[in-house]
Amino acid sequence: xxxxxxxxxxxxxxxxxxxxxxxxxxxxxxxxxxxxxxxxxxxxxxxxxxxxxxxxxxxxxxxxxxxxxxxxxxxxxxxxxxxxxxxxxxxxxxxxxxxxxxxxxxxxxxxxxxxxxxxxxxxxxxxxxxxxxxxxxxxxxxxxxxxxxxxxxxxxxxxxxxxxxxxxxxxxxxxxxxxxxxxxxxxxxxxxxxxxxxxxxxxxxxxxxxxxxxxxxxxxxxxxxxxxxxxxxxxxxxxxxxxxxxxxxxxxxxxxxxxxxxxxxxxxxxxxxxxxxxxxxxxxxxxxx
Numbered sequence: 531x532x533x534x535x536x537x538x539x540x541x542x543x544x545x546x547x548x549x550x551x552x553x554x555x556x557x558x559x560x561x562x563x564x565x566x567x568x569x570x571x572x573x574x575x576x577x578x579x580x581x582x583x584x585x586x587x588x589x590x591x592x593x594x595x596x597x598x599x600x601x602x603x604x605x606x607x608x609x610x611x612x613x614x615x616x617x618x619x620x621x622x623x624x625x626x627x628x629x630x631x632x633x634x635x636x637x638x639x640x641x642x643x644x645x646x647x648x649x650x651x652x653x654x655x656x657x658x659x660x661x662x663x664x665x666x667x668x669x670x671x672x673x674x675x676x677x678x679x680x681x682x683x684x685x686x687x688x689x690x691x692x693x694x695x696x697x698x699x700x701x702x703x704x705x706x707x708x709x710x711x712x713x714x715x716x717x718x719x720x721x722x723x724x725x726x727x728x729x730x731x732x733x734x735x736x737x738x739x740x741x742x743x744x745x746x747x748x749x750x751x752x753x754x755x756x757x758x759x760x761x762x763x764x765x766x767x768x769x770x771x772x773x774x775x776x777x778x779x780x781x782x783x784x785x786x787x788x789x790x791x792x793x794x795x796x797x798x799x800x801x802x803x804x805x806x807x808x809x810x811x812x813x814x815x816x817x818x819x
Contacts, residue, residue, distance in 0.1 A: 531594060531595060531596045531597070531600070531612075531667050531668075531670065531671040531676050531677065531678065531679070532593075532594075532595045532664070532667060532679055533592065533593070533594055533595075533616065533663040533664050533665075533666055533667025533668070533670075534592065534593040534595075534660065534663055534664075535590065535591070535592045535593075535620075535659045535660055535662070535663030536590075536591055536656075536659060536660060537587035537588075537589070537590055537591075537646060537656045537659065538587055538589050538590075538591045539586050539587045539588065539589070541572050541575055541576075541588070541589040541643070542568065542569070542572040544589065544591055544643060545568040545571055545572050545575075545628075545643060546568040547641070548568075548628075548629075548630045548641040548643060549567070549568045549571075549630055550632075554632065554633045554634050555630040555631070555632055555641075556606070556630060556631050556633075557628065557629070557630055558606055558609040558610045558613060558629050558630065558631045558640065559609075559610050559613040559614065559617075559627065559628065559629035559642065560627070560628050560629075561617075561624075561625065561626060561627040561628075562624075562625070562626045562627070563626055563627075563628055571628055574626060575588075575589060575626055575643075575645050578626060578645055578647050578648075578649060578651075579645065579646075579647045581647060581651035582647045582651050582652070582653055584653075585646065585647060585653040587646070587656070588645070588646045588647050588653070589643055589644070589645060589646055590622070590643070590644040590645075590646050590654065590656065590659070591641070591642075591643055592616070592620075592640075592641070592642040592643075592644070592663055593639055593640065593641055593642075594612060594613070594616060594639065594640040594642065594667055594670075595637060595638075595639040595640075596612075596638060596639075596671075596676055596677070597676070597677045597682060598636055598637050598638075599677070600676045600677055601636075601637065601638030601639075602638075604638065606631070608674070609631050609640060611674070612640065612670055612674060612676075613629045613640060613642055615670045615673060615674070616642070616666055616667060616670050617642075617644070619666035619669055619670060620662065620663070620666050622644050622654065624648070624649070625644050625645050625648055625649075625654075626644070626645040627642065627643065627644040627645065628642075628643055629641065629642040629643070664679065667679070668680070689747070690747060690749075693744055693745050693747045693749070694749065694753070694754050694755065696744065696745075697725055697742050697744050697749070697754045697758075698754055698755045698757075698758065700720065700723045700724075700725050700744075701720070701725075701754075701755075701758060701763075703723070704716065704719045704720055704723065705763075705766050705767075709768060710767055710768075711767065711768050711769065711770060712767065712769060712770070712773060712783075713729075713763075713764075713767070713783070713785055714784070714785065714786060715767075716763065716767060717729075717786065720742075724744065725742055725743070725744045726742070726743035726744070727740050727741075727742060727743075728740065728741040728742075728743060728748075729785060729786070729790070730750075731790055734791065735790055735791050736790065736791040736792070736793065737760070737783070737785065737790045737791065737792050737793075737796070738760070738793075739751055739752075739759065739760045740758075740760055740763070742754055742758075751763070760796065761795060761796060761799050764796060764799045764800050765799055769800050774800050774801050775801070777792065777797055777800050777801065778797055778800070778801045781794070781797055783800075
């Protein structure tokens with residue numbers, strides 16, 4: 531579950547957004563309030579807020595978002611308990627507060643509004659309120675047996691790790707078995723294996739690298755594996771001698787039907803690779819003679 535929090539001055543507008551019939555809004559928590567609509571609730575907040583004219587951002591706005599999977603299972607009673615525990619963790623008990631659940635999207639979420647001004651006229655200290663909201667939501671999620679932010683992050687890291695491994699395996703298969711002769715063939719063969727290779731070209735029309743799109747992940751080559759930078763890929767592709775010479779002369783190459791510039795380092799990598807291939811062939815021919 532994710533918790534977001536901040537201090538706001540536009541109480542009425544935010545309250546109207548929270549209590550929005552189009553979003554299937556439903557009250558799941560209410561403390562020290564009697565109003566039946568956003569305007570009445572806002573006025574009740576203002577009565578208490580009038581005791582502290584110095585505080586301008588006098589309402590606390592929070593959003594509590596369980597994961598989509600957790601949200602599907604949560605009933606109103608549990609949503610109230612989540613809100614109550616969050617309020618307690620933030621030490622906001624005995625203040626005017628109201629919370630609405632929005633179910634208009636797959637991702638259920640709670641909007642909680644708390645009067646920053648207490649009945650004693652003192653303002654709640656809102657330093658690092660965003661960070662404290664995250665931490666409080668994390669604790670509540672653990673108490674309620676819900677998925678925590680850390681667990682979500684770890685799951686995403688695991689997904690990315692698996693995708694990186696799969697892309698690397700496909701890359702190795704393409705290089706060693708399909709043996710592309712240039713970047714166009716490499717991109718084509720990778721696409722046949724369901725990996726989209728996207729050239730990164732800057733405003734100066736200079737080829738800077740490749741991104742790899744696979745299973746909803748979009749990663750730079752270096753993020754997949756250090757051996758998948760553009761230069762390392764070029765080292766393993768069998769560029770034709772004539773093509774390599776052309777690249778060396780013009781510091782450019784044909785890529786997906788367009789001419790793009792290449793860096794001196796890439797030019798050197800490609801031409802050196804082609805020279806090695808020529809020497810290797812020459813040695814092979816010499817041995818045959």
